[in-house]
Amino acid sequence: MKVIVRDAEVFRNIELEKLRDYLQSHGWRLDRPFLDNGTIWLKKEPQRGEFEILLPNSQDLGDYVSRVCEAVETLATVQNRSQLEIIGELITNYPNITLQGLVTQITSFNGGTISGDITLFGVVVDKLRPVNTTLTDHEYILAIKAYTERLPVLCTGDLIKENDIFILTNPQQFHLDI
Structure with missing residues (x-):
């Protein structure tokens, strides 16, 4: 089919x-x-x-x-x-998309702030793909929780594909999907 x-x-x-x-x-x-x-x-x-x-x-x-x-x-x-x-x-961009996925990678804090880069593994168009984004403050702390407890998350933002890598810019409404 x-x-x-x-x-x-x-x-x-x-x-x-x-x-x-x-x-x-x-x-x-x-x-x-x-x-x-x-x-x-x-x-x-x-x-x-x-x-x-x-x-x-x-x-x-x-x-x-x-x-x-x-x-x-x-x-x-x-x-x-x-x-x-x-x-x-x-597809090279998709504005205002909501992704559901799992946090599969997380970096340490950037320069003394509560922020860092994360990788979500979620469905983009046709299959599971890694999506990179940067989170700050409370959303970054939630990402750490989701990563350690293997909880699904939802996040809205603008999806861009650069050199076959998906990046979620302008991430908003990052939360646990429980």
Whole structure:
């Protein structure tokens, strides 16, 4: 069974340049412009024929989300992968996301303050992944408690992917999920 993604916010947060790079690196070729607002990308598959993706030229277009959704559906078909696997490679940021996970790593205090870096192990898009963040004061103390007692936590923030590493910036509402 393959999961079908319907969350428009997920597709809205896929950057156009990242999607173009993905298409190029997976054997798709830019074929031609489509009106003033898009481009047609093609890929020939020996046994299954030719596939087409209509990619918008701007993330500001009203149909950006639906076009990216169609592109991911087509990629899933061509690559025989789930949409979640493809989105996991494409997503580079996701603002205001709430993650549930376990604290798997914690650093000591930074410079005499009650703060430090932690690593959460939680579900991001399609699978369990490590997510790094920095906490201070009471939230950092809660992270220590969660780490030592193996308690699940919830935290909201802005998720960014840099060099295949997920970072939760602007962490808020860190609390134990018990």
